[in-house]
Amino acid sequence: MWGFTWTKLHMPKWFTPAAIVCGLMFAASPLLIANADYEATMGLVQKIFYYHMPSASMFLISGIVCGIASAFYLFGGNPRYDRVAWSAAELAVLFGIITLITGPLWARKAWGTWWLWDVRLTASLMGWMISVAYLLVRRYGGAGSDKLAAGLALFGMANVPFIYISVNYWRTIHPPTSVVPTLPASMGVPLWFCFAAFLLLFIILLTLRLHLEDQRARVDALHLALED
Amino acid sequence: MKRILAIVVLGIVCAMPAAAQSGGAPQQPQRQDEFVPISQLPPQDQLPAAPLLISAYIVVLLALFAYLVSVSRRLGAVQREVERLEGDLKRSGRA
Numbered sequence: 614m615w616g617f618t619w620t621k622l623h624m625p626k627w628f629t630p631a632a633i634v635c636g637l638m639f640a641a642s643p644l645l646i647a648n649a650d651y652e653a654t655m656g657l658v659q660k661i662f663y664y665h666m667p668s669a670s671m672f673l674i675s676g677i678v679c680g681i682a683s684a685f686y687l688f689g690g691n692p693r694y695d696r697v698a699w700s701a702a703e704l705a706v707l708f709g710i711i712t713l714i715t716g717p718l719w720a721r722k723a724w725g726t727w728w729l730w731d732v733r734l735t736a737s738l739m740g741w742m743i744s745v746a747y748l749l750v751r752r753y754g755g756a757g758s759d760k761l762a763a764g765l766a767l768f769g770m771a772n773v774p775f776i777y778i779s780v781n782y783w784r785t786i787h788p789p790t791s792v793v794p795t796l797p798a799s800m801g802v803p804l805w806f807c808f809a810a811f812l813l814l815f816i817i818l819l820t821l822r823l824h825l826e827d828q829r830a831r832v833d834a835l836h837l838a839l840e841d
Numbered sequence: 842m843k844r845i846l847a848i849v850v851l852g853i854v855c856a857m858p859a860a861a862q863s864g865g866a867p868q869q870p871q872r873q874d875e876f877v878p879i880s881q882l883p884p885q886d887q888l889p890a891a892p893l894l895i896s897a898y899i900v901v902l903l904a905l906f907a908y909l910v911s912v913s914r915r916l917g918a919v920q921r922e923v924e925r926l927e928g929d930l931k932r933s934g935r936a
Contacts (some may be wrong), residue, residue, distance in 0.1 A: 657891060657894055658890035658893055658894055661894055661898075664897065664901045708906075709875040710904060711901050711904050711905075714897070715900060718893045718897040719897065721893055760900055803896065816908075818908070821912055825912060828916065829919055832923055835930060836926065839933070
């Protein structure tokens with residue numbers, strides 16, 4: 614099923630222990646979430662929060678990483694940054710889809726509807742669509758698509774602060790950012806534990822995905838060497 | 842005798858629709874001519890949270906697992922390609 618030989622991957626030394634720790638954290642997270650207090654008005658469904666908020670954060674972090682790497686690539690020309698941007702864009706799509714599915718599942722019970730054209734939700738959908746557009750441009754854009762996609766990534770990054778602050782500046786049904794710092798320990802500890810697990814997972818997936826791009830670059834170099 | 846039995850059966854058959862109409866069988870729900878809004882759902886109609894919660898966690902784990910499988914398959918394909926090209930390069934004496 615995995616399709617590759619682990620020992621031939623040549624990953625950094627920290628990679629395997631980090632992957633084990635991350636797996637253990639994900640295995641332990643349901644215990645912490647189950648023992649967390651219920652929220653007074655939303656009850657059981659509020660526990661979606663413990664995976665929804667970290668995945669949404671990783672979605673935004675992926676957008677920032679993709680944007681910064683794209684800026685370095687556009688203005689510096691180092692192809693390594695382009696590979697980082699491509700890897701981060703794929704993770705933005707992954708964590709974005711998780712956020713956009715878990716959010717409506719929570720909203721259906723908490724708000725009585727699957728979706729609202731609320732600023733936070735709409736901006737998040739736009740951010741996700743920019744990430745999908747990035748991948749489509751890279752896949753089907755042909756020659757020069759790397760620069761075009763890098764420009765797109767800058768717009769994706771510009772959308773990130775807008776998504777984050779939207780709940781504080783507009784009248785919206787989505788909980789504001791002030792909810793997280795004011796959480797009691799019974800809810801804060803599971804949340805930050807899950808956040809750490811997702812952050813570690815993000816770093817692992819980014820490293821793995823970047824390794825794939827590096828290997829693809831190596832294949833291109835080997836093809837050129839054979840042709841010479 | 843046969844004539845009496847036939848009259849009784851005919852009487853029962855004729856009386857059945859009237860009996861059904863009078864409340865023996867369950868009545869059809871009345872047609873709704875207007876929708877009446879209420880601000881809150883009655884408790885028996887409220888959506889249970891557990892299926893939504895479980896669905897959310899299943900979606901997260903499935904998405905992550907599917908992505909891991911996808912990346913590892915792509916890595917496997919590239920790894921095989923690298924090995925093949927390195928072998929070709931060695932055989933051609935340019936390595």
